[in-house]
Amino acid sequence: MKRRDNTKDTKDTKMEINLDLPTLYNYYIENGSITCGLSAEQSYFTLNNKQITIISGAIHYFRVPQEYWRDRLKKMRAAGLNAIETYVPWNLHEPQPGVFDFGYGGSDFEKFLDISKFLRTAQEEDLLVIVRPGPYICSEWEFGGLPSWLLREKDMKIRTSDKTFMEHVKRYFTALLEILSEFQFTKGGPIIAFQIENEYGNTKEEDKPIDTDYLKKLKELMISKGIVELLFTSDTPSNGNWGSLPNTLITANFQTKPDVELNLLQEYQPDKPLMVMEYWTGWFDHWTEKHHTRTVKEFSDVYESILKFPASVNMYMFHGGTSWGFMNGANLDDDDGTYQPDTNSYDYDALLNEAGDYTDKYYSVQKLNEKYNDVKTLLPLPPPVTVKVAYDEIKITEQLTINELINNAEHHIKKHNLLPMEMLPINNNTGQSYGYIVYRKKNLTIPCNSYLKIEGKVCDTVMVLIDGKLKTKLLQTQADLDKFGYWKLENGLLNLGDKVYNNATLDIIVENSGRVNYGKLHQFNQKKGLWQGNVSINGVNLCDWEMIPLEFKTNWVQNLKGWHIPRFENGPAIYKGILKITRVSNDSYIYMGAWTKGIVIVNGFVLSRYLKFGPQQTIYLPGPFLKDGDNEILIFEHFIPTTTINFVANPIYANTA
Template sequence: MIHSVPRPRLAAALLGLSLAVATLTGSAAPRFAIEGDRFLLDGKPHLIRSGEMHYPRIPREFWRERLRQAKAMGLNTVTTYVFWNLHEPEPGRFDFGGNLDVAAFIRTAKEEGLDVIVRPGPYICTELEFGGFPAWLLRTPGLRVRSMDPRFLSAVERYLHRTHQELAPLLSSRGGPILMMQVENEYGSYGRDRDYMQTIKRQMLDAGFDVPLFTSDGAGPTYFEGGPLPGVTAVINFDGDVADAKASFEHLKTFRPNGPRMVGEYWAGWFDHWGEQHHTTPPERAARTVDWFLDQGISFNLYMFHGGTSFAWMPGANYSRDMPYQPDTTSYDYDAPVDEAGRLTPKFHALREVIGRHLSAGETLPPLPAASAATIAVPRFALGESVSLWDALPALSAPVTTQLPRTMEDLQQNYGFVLYRNTVPADAQGKLSIEEVRDYANVFADGEPRGTLDRRFGERELDAGLKPGQRLDLLVENMGRINFGTRLDEERKGITRSVSVGGRALYDWTHFPLPLSDLSGLRYAKTGAEAPAGPRFWRGGFQLDRVGSTFLDTRGWGKGHVWINGRHLGRYWKIGPQQTLFVPAPWLRQGRNEVVVFDVDGAGGARSLQGLTDPVYETAPDALKPRTK
């Protein structure tokens, strides 16, 4: 005969048994859990006050200072993506050192009293080249990202397992600071493949990520159809004021009546595209909305708390109904509470005041940290040495010959430029046509500039005045692969199909891959007042008695890239809105600092630069007007 046990006594017995097992096995209850509509930290209800910042966009020497700033604003958590494309630059070759040491970043957060939310992707968007996917995925013909393509999933599995090796000791299931992790990223804005989302979830679990999982999607009914998963906490992303917040949570409640309420991304600012206006948002709007979150007991993550910089080749791109291609700027300042140089803004102080009014009993705001070291001005200095791209080619690239023009991916190249070279045939005359340019081409005949083709405007034809027998050079720049929307699989770079002159297709191409990852072989010479037009590397330098961050003023230059002491700062472009490049103090040194500029236009009169204490945002009046060819 089976005797029933009263439920309270049964529950107590089971609890005692679980505690005994935990004692025997040495395990303990996880620090963080999701129970019904609440987050629990150490068994107590917990409200997450988070801000986003990304370790690769912040020099490692600044991590602790930025984290202390987050704590001082009243945040208890920081959120970061994991950047697959930077951690696995080539298949199976991983890099988690230096500025990519994500585990060190998280340990530093813990030391500063902050918990962490990790978003490993594999897709992360974040205005990052190819949405964080490694460019080498596109070398496989027909491969489809964010799908059940087994070639893609095999690469994801390898990446997640390797990332777990770095993060395992830091998971909250082991007493660490990583509270929870996101499955994929805003998939509802991309597709409806439930099998794919379930597979990514399973891969995360199989890799060993045994912390609570969540999905994050835009706050609209259509996004909920593909993004959230059954049994997984769903959080929402949006911007706007209190009215927008209320409407967004009504959408969530209709779709998911139960579960904790959280804003995975509250867009407290916005990013910039080349040629468009610089974005700012009022501090008062962010403060009012965060005040409402706290009144309602809603957890949140400010996107961004500190944006930083998309150095080197990191910026991605978007597209819209009106613009087929919208490349992102190097700066990722985002009009965030902490600016690109690490300075506290009015938005920081407005949010700190609001958060300070909603602290739990016994909780106090930390004092403001000591002010960041002041930015410095660098007096104007000359770049008196140069070498043309044509003369530099032997030191930069080994030529590759094929019958048809090949993409950057066909050439086993991820980023940078490709120079395509041919000779105009004897019977060819008329317009130059390229199908198609990805993303910006400078056209030269016998080394002389003949015009440009800009993917932003869908430009594919140019009346370049070509003559038979002339050397035709097409310098094509990868301006960043699209990082959001359904066109990810199409983002191969360079020339993607064919080139013709007057309707006659050109064959037998010589390619010069130019990743520009090593400029040490360049041989410069002093340059006179009349340097020939065309793409050119310029070199100069300046002396510093005191090191500090600065903003390199690129006004007067055309379009190109800057390196300082061997570090690739990123892209500049005279169309704006960004007219300065942030130079972090740790990348400078007392004494002489060397600057190299690769100017692809070669038509600007600038031969000098200066460092400013503040950034400059100016957009050229005709930046978004297609040119007449």
């Protein structure tokens, strides 16, 4: 296999290592003695009774291949950071109630979830850690990190002191905090602080107070489970001080106007140290938007103002990584409530890009940290850039039609009425979380020029087929997203054509494009599939459905049967190509510009969604996901297939705003 690479040397920063300097841990823990942790009892932070300015960056272990954790952490330390910050995703760590995966639970994400190993690696790389365990994390992550099975609880209020919700939180925190408590700084570990929930002030509505009892209960729960390090909340000061608690440090989230935000923060808590918990280094992308970028000067000017204020800072994101598989979140537009799914790339225009490469922002921060941090400790040289290659084009060699894919399904559930994904009696009766669901109705007589109506809105995209043939319009222009088959249209009507169908099978395939991760509390009713009303043909409601979940779990994907020579017909189908590797696997990008919409699966793991309108046109493919020999690359295409799979060595964005 021939490959072209884009290997570059790291930028010459003329760094020299002063071996006479102490490590960070040696500086703050002289003679191995720890008497106290991070303190905010004065106008500045102290750690083990020594003054500290926290210079931190956000990195999410669950968005980075485990094999690259050390590389990314070393790069962060080399930039002069003394801490890193991470969220903890409840939905991955407890995929079913009482079933946990912390790196050894057997889920598809198992290798991403060894949080103990991540924390040990951070400490080995001479970094302190700030943990934001949730239970809600936002993070442009599916449902803000909340498990979808919570939606099965009738009348339960998420992110409140609701008794049922808190029972679920307590079970999860009991398991999680048992692990995290052993990594606290005062126990010899790296964790110096914990967040209580996340931006809770943003849940406030004009006529409703926030549930401060919820924050109190979370704080009490954390303390009862052995958490002794500094606790804090975080919100944007100019949005108000709603999400705070008495006697708990308040931190700030913002991107611009640092003086305004920090002065407000100082008003809220005089004589306390100032900490920017989220200084937004860039921004995230929704599908069909322009790829967000921010100039180095704009970013650096605000960063320098924070350090000069003076305040401690956590850069969100320092390294964004990837929202693998179905894990992207979504927003509801502030103006009209329109659903806005996020891309899988979480590049964020951050200091390290999606693949962990240096950007000009990185070098700017490196210089500013050297200038403003008075505590000098031993820093490593920045590691070299990982090699990126463009593998040779490969051909699609096999296919399964949508009917053949459905025939491979594990569950065919018959119910009188439509059910949303979450209410299906599967996964130990916890429902379907991610992927697609097929609503099938057999033995139909459909006259010519019949109309199918779906009441309410689909959640979130729909393909309609009769006898395996696509009846919805091919997705060809961005304007098509405003029409039948997508989240914007309510009470959609579809003309089924001028043909008469006897004994026909109707399939309505619905995709969960990502649950909303941010907003007011009422916006977290995020059931997926068809559930907002009836489905009818010519005004006659259909009932007695067969519901078929397509979750695309790794074990199922790897055991699909019936592959055959591809026919490349329009409509949903899954296609296979083989990438042969005979030496070391390198990072690459799969270029999806010739395809339309769907998902890409590599060696059984769902890598990413794709949409031809961008802005994300390439899918990051880490080398550790590949193996020596044959690598199966599957593409589940909704509309128009092509005959090859292509690779590039650099990311490509289509600016479509």
